[in-house]
Amino acid sequence: MSNRIALAVLLLVAATGCGSAPTGQGANLKGKVYVSSSVTEQGKPRALVEGTNVELRFTDDDRLIADAGCNQMQGPVSLDDGKVSVAELGMTAMGCPKPELHEQDTWLSKLLGAKPSWKLDGENLVLTGSGSEIVLAPEQPATLEGIWTVDGLVTKDAASSVPAGVKATITFKNGTMAIATGCNLNGAERPYALEGQVIKVDLGPVTQKGCGEVDEVETAVLQAFTGGGPTYKIDRSTLTLTNPEGAGVTLKK
Incomplete structure (x- = not known):
């Protein structure tokens, strides 16, 4: 009887371990920078202001630094339970040259403030929330060339x-x-x-x-x-x- 119990416990532990870290999830994003490759809103492509993109940087000290082309946003971040949770998201107060840039900042701030879901799709990071989805590719390191x-x-x-x-x-x-x-x-x-x-x-x-x-x-x-x-x-x-x-x-x- 004790052997059966022990076997059941081992099987439960193995199953729990596999379920808690499905492929592409639970990865360590520290020290990485992601840049948007596509943005959709309510299922339709959302055009960003010309010359801009969404950039997310996960620092080694558990902070998120976000940029949508004008002001910078940052705050302590948790990625537990598949959610991007930013505590006390602060934003700089630069005067952006175009009203559209302010609107874009506000849109990204609201999205991050709503604790969007995140997952890894291959190397890409996908954020989903508030009717929007952002697919971000890992930033490629610059070379001297x-x-x-x-x-x-x-x-x-x-x-x-x-x-x-x-x-x-x-x-x-x-x-x-x-x-x-x-x-x-x-x-x-x-x-x-x-x-x-x-x-x-x-x-x-x-x-x-x-x-x-x-x-x-x-x-x-x-x-x-x-x-x-x-x-x-x-x-x-x-x-x-x-x-x-x-x-x-x-x-x-």
Whole structure:
């Protein structure tokens, strides 16, 4: 009799274990970022504001950071029982350039506040609630290859934005690098090599023309490439290039 009871207990434990973690459920989302690939509302496609998407970031300290194209929302999150439960969801108060962006923020805030259901469909995250469904794909890590646009100037102790109207890019392609500012750095391709996180490149001679506000950006870029080459760091879509003293630039892809 005792053997039968023991066998029944083992079978119950095994069945409970299988049922509590069905395929794709109960996964650890910590440290992952998901970006919307489709949005439906009341069964019909919902168009997002042009140039925007829904982005959900699950931090290592159990917080959710959400973005729908303007203001950022965040708060402590629980994923228990297949629900996204965000306690005290806070939102920044930026003035969005379009009313549609405010409306989109409000829509996402209400959806997250209603404790939507979540599940994993393969690698995709699916949120369902308040008549809406969002399918989000895992964000692919950025690589050095491609065109990066300078969006910030940094020193060891401070950071500043690029002057309005100034555009500077750095392009990495098949082992070559080109810096284009529209002034002294004219996009000439130079071979580069990586030594760990350091970019090794010979920029060659650089002219010294004065180009107004472009000069500040060119100086910051050139500073990054002093001291043996810049150290590079990629954090999602942001590339930071700094010299050993911490001076350089940030760029967006």
